[in-house]
Amino acid sequence: MLSTMQDVPLTVSRILRHGSTVHGSSQVTTWTGEKEPHRRSYAQVGERCAQLAHGLADGLGVRRGDRVATFMWNNAEHIEAYFAVPSMGSVLHTLNLRLPPEQLVWIVAHAADRVLLVNGSVLPLLAPLLPRLDSVEHVVVVGPGDTSLLDGCRPAVHEYEALLAGRPTHYDWPDLDERDAAAMCYTSGTTGEPKGVVYSHRSIYLHAMQVNMAESMSLTTRDTTLPVVPMFHVNAWGIPHATFMTGVGMLMPDRFLQPAPLAEMIEAERPTHAAAVPTIWQGLLKELAETPRDISCLETVTIGGAACPPAMMRAFEEQHSVRVCHAWGMTETSPLGTIAHPPAGLTPEEEWPYRVTQGRFAAAVEPRLRGPDGGFMPWDGKSAGELEVRGPWIAGAYYGGAGAEPVRPEDKFSPDGWLRTGDVGVITPDGYLTLTDRAKDVIKSGGEWISSVELENQLMAHEAVEEAAVVAVPDEKWGERPLAVVVLKEGAGDVTYEELRAFLGERVARWQLPECWARIKAVPKTSVGKFDKKVLRAEYAADALDVTRL
């Protein structure tokens, strides 16, 4: 039996129309580093989106499904691209300003970007790559910059304001299928080629509703949010779409992502909410200790991208009256998967054990834990498994390239279509997720999993240990066993492996204790500073480590 409801697609243009009319007086404020920030109303953004769409379609010949890339900071013009490009039926491709050049070249070619919007301030990064970006026909420079860097380049060069000037302030946004592509973002995977996630209008719309839910980021018309998280990181966690849905004010940091200007803009513009990765906030905390500023306007800061040190959460709360709220997600999950709001009826101190978890799942995100033997693990807070998720804003494949079918690598998607997150963790009976390791790093020993991260954290608590990395090594009997690789502190004396093992024995289960130990001068690191465990595994395989078996 069919319903009698209207069949109205969930599209980005509907969010834009709502935000620029009902909430037309809400503002996006862009920090300029000058005395006055730049302010633009949502009504103006709406008109400029129409002009941009006309400029792209009529001026540059952009058609439905074409990819329009951005190489931009968080600012009002990036918001315009966010809404105009998908609303006209094209696909917004946000390029990560911090990717290595080789990856950028690969990604632009794979996505076959036809147009590239670039902030003038990052032309020095882009210009050297441009000769190798074969698909790009037009470069549109947004804001001031040294355009002489583009002299003689192959693509046509345009100035953003000139592209918009004089064009109609209304665009007849096409009727789109809500499952059509709206935006794409490549994961900067540490191994293999980058993978493209293609968001649909539907997934963006639903995710924006989730962001606005009171049990999520709880944004209202009376809030102003500061998305420090870049707009090239998973759609700035959906915040730009959420703000237009509810008329939330936006404070955009542009390129001023250093602690000092961040502290200054918070004090001056008084946002009530912010979102960023922990390292940014750690820097802000230090800055505020040196140069005190009043940031108590911030009611909540949503932190994701990496686990947030509890000490930092407490410091913000105790020193600045700012509540830090943990969330978990990834490019493939749009990104909101979980958010750590405590249950009802607890004292502030009782809330902490819940707040340091990754949190509870959004209603639309269905989780399961795949255990060591391939079966599903119970939600008992103890049984670890790889987290798999299903939901309307979760990726079910990666972009295969123009004209190619989407690709579904077995290690990323289960046969029934769930996303394999690559994260290992436990879920409590009341639905709180705690991540304990990456699936590729967990040690699979005799049908049980040993968390490499937990062994490392416990080892690094020993006074003689500077760094410790634990990796799986093959074992005939158990399949895998942990190898502990330690860096000792200078002047730590002659601590023995036996002593370290005994120290560990007081803290973890006996069957988890490593038999194999090695000592090195420094743990090899990836380009983003994480332990590079595949190097250690390779060194072990090549017999390049001096391993002692206890």
Add this chain to the structure above:
Amino acid sequence: MLSTMQDVPLTVSRILRHGSTVHGSSQVTTWTGEKEPHRRSYAQVGERCAQLAHGLADGLGVRRGDRVATFMWNNAEHIEAYFAVPSMGSVLHTLNLRLPPEQLVWIVAHAADRVLLVNGSVLPLLAPLLPRLDSVEHVVVVGPGDTSLLDGCRPAVHEYEALLAGRPTHYDWPDLDERDAAAMCYTSGTTGEPKGVVYSHRSIYLHAMQVNMAESMSLTTRDTTLPVVPMFHVNAWGIPHATFMTGVGMLMPDRFLQPAPLAEMIEAERPTHAAAVPTIWQGLLKELAETPRDISCLETVTIGGAACPPAMMRAFEEQHSVRVCHAWGMTETSPLGTIAHPPAGLTPEEEWPYRVTQGRFAAAVEPRLRGPDGGFMPWDGKSAGELEVRGPWIAGAYYGGAGAEPVRPEDKFSPDGWLRTGDVGVITPDGYLTLTDRAKDVIKSGGEWISSVELENQLMAHEAVEEAAVVAVPDEKWGERPLAVVVLKEGAGDVTYEELRAFLGERVARWQLPECWARIKAVPKTSVGKFDKKVLRAEYAADALDVTRL
């Protein structure tokens, strides 16, 4: 270009699964009038939903698409029906306990309800009708009641707990199309036959997300909500679905809807939110004046169904620290259309002009005002038009009956599919809606609209006027002109029509002033106490009124 997102349908079973696992410890508390209310966890509700579905499918032969009706108060078992029936692919039909018997019989036949769940406490209402409910094969009695009233009735009679007992606590909920029917509700139109609105899984899911949005009812895991609005009124405004989506606690009043027990349950169970029509709250206010109780646990009360007198809103705030929030909707809009949160940056006193409007539109609900000449009116806060809306939880047709096509009466749906709400109002530039009249009562005079309600309110402000009704009467030159029909207060003396017209002339535009006046002893009323203007129009047409033309 297609996205790479998973294709996961938005279904009621997904809300149930989430609520009964991640929020399994949240509770639905049902008031019993006894010392202890009845408490049931969402995990238990989840298991009982499975048992109910097995009981309906295996026990009573209910199949996909079959209608299962409820004739019940707000209680835990009604929640179970809310989730089990749609999740198994059948259609929940909530019957209004307060409808006249003739309408109930018509509606049950039109929906072809096969099974009827009825609270034992309302058997005296149902039993006399049962012989005429031909489609009903099974009656399931929920809770205590005089089942002897059903002796000898044609349908098979079952006891709810017996139907569930011993059945599996897991049900393999089928994969459904999110556009499939999930629930239905008939409007009790004052004219013509009742009209059936059929909600889809999709519309219910999206609407529940909206309810939970911070700019809407803003419900979280730390809230408990008291839906006084009956579950047979537009799905209790979507609250039951919203609660399972976020783990919000529920306090269910069952049949105890009188002011005294409501005050008692609020003080005892301390809900943080409630939802009801204004008359209920008016009664509560009086009760509290007589028997003081602490209801300050209530942070917000959402009021809809009719405009709420500002004096009452102020009284709740000043006397009980309870904030009343206005919302507008109708059966055809699921119902959330608008909600009256003020914009940012205002003092409490400056917020009032916004809070007494119907509010701003939900992002998914797109509005337009159809003016007197059929064109669309600007959002200037002055130009009135009939409100038309479009959105994924807005009806685009009415149920046509089993096997029949949906029906789209011209006066209810525009040719391009928008719902004609029948409400006339204005929208401000910042998207606040104020309703001024019903479309059938507005006076269409020379291409302009005159609000009958405004003229009535102004006239009733005159000290001599007890009641005033204004209706349109045909006019050769202007199309229609207003006729003012007044009831004068006893002992009001000899106020003349000229005096009343002069009084009105100081308050409304000159061209709106009625030329035709009549005096009657009492304004005829409908069964729900509203002015019955069609009687007055008929009396005017039949020359039965003593009309004076000024």
